[in-house]
Amino acid sequence: MTFNYCLIGGGIVGLATARALLERRPGARLVVLEKETWLAPHQTGHNSGVIHSGIYYAPGSLKAELCRDGADATKAFCRAHDIPFKTCGKLIVATDALELERMDALYRRSIENTVEVERIDRERLAAMEPDISGLGALLVRATGIVDYARVCEAMAADIRAAGGEIRLQAEVTGLSEGDGEVTVGVSGQDTLHAHNLVVCSGAQADRLARMAGLAPDFRIVPFRGEYFRLTKRWEGRLRHLIYPVPDPDLPFLGIHLTNMIDGSITVGPNAMLGMAREGYDRFAVNLRDMGDALLFPGFWKLLAANLRPGLEELRNSLFRRRYLAQCRKYCPALELDDLEPIEAGIRAQAVGRDGSLIHDFLFLDTPRAVFVCNAPSPAATSALPIGTHIAQRLLERPGPHAPSCPIEEDRPMNTTTFPVRTRPQAPGRPGLRPIPGREVA
Structure with missing residues (x-):
């Protein structure tokens, strides 16, 4: 089956991007692939749950702007989906x-x-x-707290309600970009084809980029x-x-x-x-x-x-x-x-390669794919506007919504740096008690 959009990674950035694409392209064929048995299994599900304000980041940077916008958007999303949060400061x-x-x-x-x-x-x-x-x-x-895993569950529900598909236990084993589509090999499943690909693979970001034939000049440590x-x-x-x-x-x-x-x-x-x-x-x-x-x-x-x-x-x-x-x-x-x-x-x-920590968002682009190579804190807070940003990057290029553009032989790559609950409870982490209402008093 050929999809309009394939997203790799069931963390908060991948889900926010999928949701943004379906909002802008209702009826699009979209699939999210997550290799684990539940959503938000790694960075999203293990963070401190803080809704950040954006105070620390370089003034005028996109990172600061996304954080401010993301904090407002996260709180609005929680209100709309009855997810408990608290603006405790x-x-x-x-x-x-x-x-x-x-x-x-x-x-x-x-x-x-x-x-x-x-x-x-x-x-x-x-x-x-x-x-x-x-x-x-x-x-x-403005600083707040929330359970981002619950936010992800609500995003997943929105994606499914809009006709998107989410596949768990779907580990990607191969990526190949050709003329007009990307081929995605999935362990134990049929090969997928998609007009556009978004990779939000967190700790595996450099490996997925290399799997696609790119040569990223960084490593995930x-x-x-x-x-x-x-x-x-x-x-x-x-x-x-x-x-x-x-x-x-x-x-x-x-x-x-x-x-x-x-x-x-x-x-x-x-x-x-x-x-x-x-x-x-x-x-x-x-x-x-x-x-x-x-x-x-x-x-x-x-x-x-x-x-x-x-x-x-x-x-x-x-x-x-x-x-x-x-x-x-x-x-x-x-x-x-x-x-x-x-x-x-x-x-x-x-x-x-020079030993520097990349503190900002990092994307690698090919004609049919966007690789989210670095999404540091405050990525969870900023996920909704980040998802919108990635969706716009895709929609501005040729794809299922415009005439296709053939891929050149040298595989051009543009690097841009910008400043149903099935999730098992992680051992030892605080659990989430049912809290009625929206914002916790």
């Missing part, structure tokens, strides 16, 4: 003089990004959050984000998400306290180099994944440039008291017994 807490300076710079960035932010002094911070200690903070009211859940005595004690002031010399944001939509509170993540792209156990090892990283020059340049923070993350991972010390900088009431280990998350980080 976030406090970015400064604990020393240097962090106060960085906080001031972040405040100026928030103004440029048109994100509503309020300065909070030490006394007001103590009144708002008695368990939190700091010299001051920024209050970002997995970073394990290790989390703890606070014990029951902490439930209800924090009204806001609590974040550190980011250190511009470090590649990731740092450990923070996150209220979950079920009422629990998580602490994390750190950022450990992973030995498996989809291995969530602490000692999970995948030799192919390790080999791909070790044979890539950019991996060694990344290690050399981040040796000190990497060793610090390793020590924090090995010794829980060191991890606790990071949290007690702004939450001194935490005790070691408060930290209950839960399942880690995996960040599929694109790394360039």
Whole structure:
């Protein structure tokens, strides 16, 4: 069977793109392929559930714009589909003089990004959050929380209602782009043909691009984000998400306290180099994944440039008291017994050949396909406008809606960088309790 659109990847970006295509091309033949037995199995289903505001990103960048638009769109989607969410706000807490300076710079960035932010002094911070200690903070009211797996289920229902098809246990084994269509081999199923292809494969992004005959100049390197859940005595004690002031010399944001939509509170993540792209156990090892990283020059340049923070993350991972010390900088009431280990998350980080972390969205284009090669945080928040953006990229080119365009022999590639619930409960992760209504009070 020939489809107008084939999408690979059942995470939130793939589903949002499928939904956007069907909104713009009602009646199109569309199929979503997901290799696992449920939707949102990896990054989407393992993230912290935060609806981000866009405060951190470069002013004027598409990443900042997509985040702001995505936060509004996500909340509107949740209201329309009766999905519980909460706009609880976030406090970015400064604990020393240097962090106060960085906080001031972040405040100026928030103004440029048109994100509503309020300065909070030490006394007001103590009144708002008695368990939190700091010299001051920024209050970002728009930040919220949601279960993104439930958002994905609602997106999947919309796709099916619009006539789209979603196939689980459909692992892609081959991709070939020819004159007028893309051929997709699927394990244990008939070969598919599609006029247009979108690949949103997360941790497998570089492999799917190579499978299609491209030569991406990056590799996906997995970073394990290790989390703890606070014990029951902490439930209800924090009204806001609590974040550190980011250190511009470090590649990731740092450990923070996150209220979950079920009422629990998580602490994390750190950022450990992973030995498996989809291995969530602490000692999970995948030799192919390790080999791909070790044979890539950019991996060694990344290690050399981040040796000190990497060793610090390793020590924090090995010794829980060191991890606790990071949290007690702004939450001194935490005790070691408060930290209950839960399942880690995996960040599929694109790394360039020069060792740089690619922090923005990265797309590779061919005449009939769009490969989403890097969709970093805040991809879940931004998924709806990202899906619209990808759909527009496809609809602006020849395809089933316009005269076809033959593929040239040299396979031109354009690289663009832009700043029914069947899901099993992940072991150790907080579950979702039924919550009536829409926005949680």
